[in-house]
Structures are given as C-alpha cells and as structure tokens.
Amino acid sequence: MPTLETAADLLKLLADTDTEWRENAQLEALTLAVAADLPVLLWGEPGxxxxxxxxxxxxxxxxxxTTVIASVHEPSDFSGLPVLGDDPAVQGVPMAPPDWAVRLVKAGRGLLFLDELSTAPPAVQAALLRVVLERRIGALTLPPGVRIVAAANPRSSAADGWELSAPLANRFVHLQWTFEHDVVVRGLGGVWPSARLPELDAHRLSEAVTFARRAVCGLLSARPKLVHQLPATETRRGGAWPSPRSWDMALRLVAFATAADTSRDVLSMLVRGAVGDGPGLELLASLDRMDLPDPEELLHDPASAVLPERGDLRQAVLDAVVEAVRRRPTRERWDAAWAILARAVETGPPDLVVVPATTLAAQRDDDWELPPALERLAGVVSLSRAADRATTRR
Structure with missing residues (x-):
C-alpha cells in the first residue's frame, strides 16, 4: 500500500472524534447569541x-x-466590484458580490465566519460595516438563515494588528474566548463538548419580551447617561460600549435568555459583551431588583414579610419600604415599616437595618407613639450610633 494512503488512514482515525453535552458557559453564550441572530466577535489569544x-x-x-479571512481581502470584496452594464447612464453600475456571498444566498442558510478581524486594515473594516449590520454584500442581501460570527486576536498578539474601529466594534456582541483545562484534555482524548441551540419555552415568549423591555427601559430611565457612552481611548472603543444599538442587542439577549431560562453566568457574559462591563453589571443588578417584593405588599402584611437572603437585595427592599412610607406617611404605615425592620433584624444581619431605621425615625409625627417593634431595634441603632461616635473621636 502506498505510504500516503496509509498516512491518510491514520489521519482519518485522528480526526474521528465524538461530542458530549456538558456545561460550558462560553459555548452556551455563543449559541444563544447565534440563535438571537446577533453578530458575535470572539476575542482570544492565538491557538x-x-x-x-x-x-x-x-x-x-x-x-x-463559510470562512473569510478579512485581512487578505480588499474593501471591494465586501462592498462589491463595479460591473458595467449595457447602459450605465440609465441602469446604473451594479456592484457584483464575491462568489462566497453568492453561495450563501443560494444556500439560504449558513454560518459566515469572519476570521482574523483585528488584522483587517481600517479600509476593510469600513467595508465590513454594511456586511455586519445590514447583511449586504454588493448588490446581495444575506438571507435570514445566515448567521455572522467573527474572531480576533488582541492587538498585542495579532500579526500586524489594528484596533477595531468604534462603528464596527459597536455592531458585535463581544465574548472573551478562553480555554478550560479539562475540556482541552478530554477533547484531545477524543470527546469535545457539543454545541446546541437554547431550548426556548414557547409559552414564555411574550413574558420574556415584556421582562426584557421593562428591565432595559427601567435602567435607562433611571440612568440616562448610560444610553450612549463613547469610550475615551481607542482601545476601549474597539470593545463593547453602550449605545442605542448595543442596548437593543442587550434587550434581545435578555429576552432570549429569559425564554431559555439561561444561567446568570451566561447572561452576564452576553450583556457585558453587548454594552460593556459597567453598564452590563448595572443591568444585571436591576434584573435582580425586578424580582424583589413590592414594598406596598410588605406594608400591607408585615407579619408575613419574606425578605431576600442576599445583603444587597435585602438592603434595597428595606430602603424601598422606608421610601414608600415617606411618599405616603400614615401612622399605620409607619408602624408596619417598623415591624418589617424588626423582622429583618431577626432573620438577617442587623447592621443592614441601621440606615433605614434612622431614616424612618425622622419621619415620625409628634403625636405618633413609639411602636412596640421599636424595642427590638433600640439596641441595634444605639450600638451603631456609639460606633459612629467612637469613629469620629478617633
């Protein structure tokens, strides 16, 4: 048998690998963004x-x-080559797309992989703007069944690398791609993790859209400066940052993650990859607060109040209760708020009650008697004040 045929047999055996489903947050994030039809950019070191x-x-x-190495193409490969027709003055000059775009349109579906994006010069990056956002290549429009994913190396490890332009970067969901030791070892042994689309609950689609819109709009109403923040440095402009476009991507990702019941780790990767770390973390915090109990319901039945276990969420609930009493102060609501604070002391860290108790005490009318629940809080408040006085003396 010829040597090359034997070598081919050996190569075939080496390529014969299997897949298995296992928890992999970055792979889940990638598949969910692909399902949401958002362009994804994988950042990671070579190899x-x-x-x-x-x-x-x-x-x-x-x-x-379909793999396209962006750095080895000319801008006209993405914007289209001008082709003269019979009567350009009447019919114009059509822009002919490259063959790979024609194949994608004919197939009606596919995965367009734009590799080595950070080595593409600025002129090529500019030509890619319509490809990524409008899905247009020359005179062709990619069909809905085509998804776009790109990959890039950090400029420090890219061959003749460029910073990504701000307009192009803002069109992607940025995911940091790293390797897990056990995944690599098991994969080299012949079993790699499998990718699969998220299972969307058909009964939760409308609820998921409502939840996502309420979350994003609620945050941006309270924090209007987050709507658009162009980073000051060129390096940060080449990553994820908040704009109306990227907030729209974050809204879509929250809706898909809600319908798929995705883990918080995966959702965190996605929203931070869309709008940046700071705004993304604020959005995640606001999602937590959306599930908090209504302060009016707690004031209506303080004896049955169930407070969150997490300290930051418990603090937010107590502050909301005190704020609700401030907006509509009555003797009954004031007493109920003290009962809720007493319950918080009995079921969690007492230091979380100090500030709400001090604020609530300042709302007392002169003719309101002190409630019985206040006795259970007197020690906590007095101890905190003593500690504050000691700190001031030091």
Missing part, C-alpha cells in the same frame, strides 16, 4: 480554539460554514 469552536458549532447546528 486556543476559536476557529475549531466555530467549525464544531456549524457541524452541530447543521449549517454550512
């Missing part, structure tokens, strides 16, 4: 498996993979 992950994703989703 850690970005391209291999895309090949495996395309195979798992049964999508034909």
């Amino acid at each position: 850690i498996g970005k391209t291999a992950a895309l090949n495996q994703l395309a195979a798992a989703l049964d999508l034909p993979l």
Whole structure:
C-alpha cells in the first residue's frame, strides 16, 4: 500500500472524534447569541480554539460554514466590484458580490465566519460595516438563515494588528474566548463538548419580551447617561460600549435568555459583551431588583414579610419600604415599616437595618407613639450610633 494512503488512514482515525453535552458557559453564550441572530466577535489569544469552536458549532447546528479571512481581502470584496452594464447612464453600475456571498444566498442558510478581524486594515473594516449590520454584500442581501460570527486576536498578539474601529466594534456582541483545562484534555482524548441551540419555552415568549423591555427601559430611565457612552481611548472603543444599538442587542439577549431560562453566568457574559462591563453589571443588578417584593405588599402584611437572603437585595427592599412610607406617611404605615425592620433584624444581619431605621425615625409625627417593634431595634441603632461616635473621636 502506498505510504500516503496509509498516512491518510491514520489521519482519518485522528480526526474521528465524538461530542458530549456538558456545561460550558462560553459555548452556551455563543449559541444563544447565534440563535438571537446577533453578530458575535470572539476575542482570544492565538491557538486556543476559536476557529475549531466555530467549525464544531456549524457541524452541530447543521449549517454550512463559510470562512473569510478579512485581512487578505480588499474593501471591494465586501462592498462589491463595479460591473458595467449595457447602459450605465440609465441602469446604473451594479456592484457584483464575491462568489462566497453568492453561495450563501443560494444556500439560504449558513454560518459566515469572519476570521482574523483585528488584522483587517481600517479600509476593510469600513467595508465590513454594511456586511455586519445590514447583511449586504454588493448588490446581495444575506438571507435570514445566515448567521455572522467573527474572531480576533488582541492587538498585542495579532500579526500586524489594528484596533477595531468604534462603528464596527459597536455592531458585535463581544465574548472573551478562553480555554478550560479539562475540556482541552478530554477533547484531545477524543470527546469535545457539543454545541446546541437554547431550548426556548414557547409559552414564555411574550413574558420574556415584556421582562426584557421593562428591565432595559427601567435602567435607562433611571440612568440616562448610560444610553450612549463613547469610550475615551481607542482601545476601549474597539470593545463593547453602550449605545442605542448595543442596548437593543442587550434587550434581545435578555429576552432570549429569559425564554431559555439561561444561567446568570451566561447572561452576564452576553450583556457585558453587548454594552460593556459597567453598564452590563448595572443591568444585571436591576434584573435582580425586578424580582424583589413590592414594598406596598410588605406594608400591607408585615407579619408575613419574606425578605431576600442576599445583603444587597435585602438592603434595597428595606430602603424601598422606608421610601414608600415617606411618599405616603400614615401612622399605620409607619408602624408596619417598623415591624418589617424588626423582622429583618431577626432573620438577617442587623447592621443592614441601621440606615433605614434612622431614616424612618425622622419621619415620625409628634403625636405618633413609639411602636412596640421599636424595642427590638433600640439596641441595634444605639450600638451603631456609639460606633459612629467612637469613629469620629478617633
């Protein structure tokens, strides 16, 4: 048998690997963003498996993979080559798309992989703007069944790397791609993690959209400066940052994550990859507060009040109760608020009650008698004041 045929047999055996489902947050984040039809950009050092992950994703989703190395193409390869027709003065000059775009349109579905994006010069990045956002290549429009994923190395490790332009960066969901030791070892042993689309609950779609809109709009109403924040440095502009476009992506991701009951780790990767770390973490915190009990319900039945276990959420509930009494102060509501604070002392850290208790005490009318619940809080408040006085003396 010829040597090359034997070598081919050995290569076939080496390529014969299997897949298994296992928890992998970054792979789940990638598949959810792909399901949401949002362009994704994988950032990672060379050789850690970005391209291999895309090949495996395309195979798992049964999508034909089209790989385009952005840095070896001219701008006209994405904007289209002008082709003269019979009468340009009447019909104009059409822009002919490249062959890979024609194949994608004919197939009607596929995964377009834009590799080595950070090595593409500024002129090519500018030509990619319509490809990524409008899905137009020359005179063609990519069909809805085509998804777009890109990969890039940090400028420090890219060959002749460029910073990503702000307009192009703001069109992507940015995911930091890293390797897990056990995943690599098991994969080299022949079993890689499998990718699969999230299972969306058909009965929760409307609820998921309402929840996502309420979360994003509620945050931006309270924090209007987060709507658009162009970073000051060129490096940060090449990553995730908040704009109306990226907030729209974050809203879509929250809706998909809610309908799929995605873990908080995966949702955190996605929203921070859309609007940046700071705004993304604020959105996650606001999602937590959306599930907090209504302060009016707590004031209506303080004896049955169930307070969150997490300290920051418990503090937010107590502050909301005191604020509700301030907006509509009555003797009954004031007494109920003290009962809730007493319950908080009995079921959690007493230091969380000090500030709400001090604020609530200042709302007392002269003719209101001290409630019985206040006796259970007197020690906590007096101890805190003594500690404050000692700190001031020091």
